[in-house]
Amino acid sequence: MRIRALSVSELNKYIKKILSSDPILNNITLKGEISNLKVHSSGHLYFSLKDDQSKINCVMFKESSQSIKFDLTNGMKVITKGYVSIFERNGQYQMYIMEMEPDGIGALYLAFEQLKAKLEKEGLFDLVRKKKIPAFPKKIAVITSPTGAAIRDIISVLKRRNDAVDILIYPVLVQGENASFQIAQGIEKVNSDFKNVNLIIIGRGGGSIEELWPFNEEVVARSIAHSKIPIISAVGHETDYTISDFVADLRAPTPSAGAELAVPRTLDIRNSLGLFYNKMNTSLTYYIKEKRNEVERVNEIKLLSFVQDKINRESQTLDLLQKDLSHHTRVKVEAYKTRLIGSMAKLEGINPLATILRGYAIVFDTDRKKTIDSIQQASEGDHINIMLTDGVLSCKVTEKEKEDPLFEYFQKYNAKIK
Structure with missing residues (x-):
């Protein structure tokens, strides 16, 4: 076959x-x-x-x-x-x-060291970029599991130390495949939607490296670095270190320690205020006592001499000011006097009485309402009034005689000028 x-x-x-x-x-x-x-x-x-x-x-x-x-x-x-x-x-x-x-x-250990070296080289661990934790935060956002022991510890410590602090719980997964993305999203969400939050705490309780791994993911590290709000990383136990611990603005060894670092105790604040008050009161009392002693040590004669010298110097200053004022006043009066004389001269030039004083007369009609400057304005037999320097003559027109053509020419010329 x-x-x-x-x-x-x-x-x-x-x-x-x-x-x-x-x-x-x-x-x-x-x-x-x-x-x-x-x-x-x-x-x-x-x-x-x-x-x-x-x-x-x-x-x-x-x-x-x-x-x-x-x-x-x-x-x-x-x-x-x-x-x-x-x-x-x-x-x-x-x-x-x-x-x-x-x-x-181990694969996770190698991944941890590789990411740590990468982020450190980029400067994400540098102290200069870390934000200052507020001394008296009014509102704190806690990003963690809503059912774990960590959230209960954080709330208990915060309320025990300072019950005036407002707490915002942002629930996320803290282990598993999607945990890192939820933690990163929570940080971004708090930054964008809750402008009155002063501080963020991220964390969870202890566990194996696999359970803590979401806090070693690059996406969480970069969200922490980009946060405008200061962040405390409180992950695991005291011996556990995660990438988020290195990037965060402050690392807490446990969730409870993170809460303690976040707010001061009310009793500590009262004690500090009491110490400041006592110190300020003592300093102020000492200062007042020293100044009182200085006043008592001042010689009365020297004090009177000092006051009299002060009065004399001010009096001299007042005399100088009075002299300057008088000088400026005289200058102003002379200036106004000169302007007034000039104005009077101008008025005198257009005063009709001045014309009469130069030997001329002003002729009015019978009612003394209109002036007469032409023989055409009066007829034979009309009564006219002639104003002189010392009175008025009442006259009757008996004859009109027209002047020569040259005088008439000057009259027309004057009329054009006017």
């Missing part, structure tokens, strides 16, 4: 079937050193795992790579879990990786 020839595709499918049915190759744990790492735009990872003698090509699809908390680099030694299969198109067998962790060090 002759065996049928297989196509290349059939052969690759057959090999893939054999590999898939092998229990070891279908669920294998492999360790090696990463090389030729390539991150595709799709999110898939392509690299090789090698040891001193061999290497194998590997693929880690986006669905699996998203679970990696640390950054991959060439030369990193890792332990992987997955299965071996063949890529039918080019007949190349490779390992499809589902899980990965560093070899010799």
Whole structure:
């Protein structure tokens, strides 16, 4: 019996079937050193795992790579879990990786150290960028789980120390896959929607590194750094440190300690005010006593001499002011006198009586209402009045005689000028 020839595709499918049915190759744990790492735009990872003698090509699809908390680099030694299969198109067998962790060090610890180094290099831990915690906050926002022991401890301590403080509870998840995004969103929401909040406390009670991990996520760290409101990080126990502790404006070892750092005790405030009052009262009493002694030590004769000297100096100043005032007054009077004389001269020039004083007369009609300056305004037999310097003559026109043409010309010329 002759065996049928297989196509290349059939052969690759057959090999893939054999590999898939092998229990070891279908669920294998492999360790090696990463090389030729390539991150595709799709999110898939392509690299090789090698040891001193061999290497194998590997693929880690986006669905699996998203679970990696640390950054991959060439030369990193890792332990992987997955299965071996063949890529039918080019007949190349490779390992499809589902899980990965560093070899010799925990994955979360490595991720923690990598993110810590990255943020520290960016300056997010610098003291100069940290905001001052208000001494007397009026309203505090607490971002934590509404059901945990941490929220009860925080509220109890805040109310015990200062019951005048207003507390805003912003409930979020504090562990699990979506916890970090809820915490970051809570910080942003309090900043944007609650303008009267003076301080934020974020935190939770103790737990494993996995349970505390949301406070090690980069999204939470950057929300803390961008917050305009000061933030106290109160996560876990005293020995627990998270990324949020380094970025926050103040780190508290426990949630209860965070509440204590947030507000002063009312009793402490009263005691401080009492001390300030006593100190101020003592200082003021001493000051008044010293000034009273100085007054009593002043010689009466010297005091009178000082007062008299002060009076003399002020009197001299008053004399100088009076002299200046008199001078300015005379100057003003002379100026007004000169202006008045000039105005009188102008009025004298247009005074009709001045014309009479120069030997002229003013002729009025019978009723003395209109002046007569032409023979055309009077007829023979009319009564006219002539005003002189010392009285009025009542006359009768008996004859009119017209002047020569030259006089008439001057009359017309004068009329044009007027």
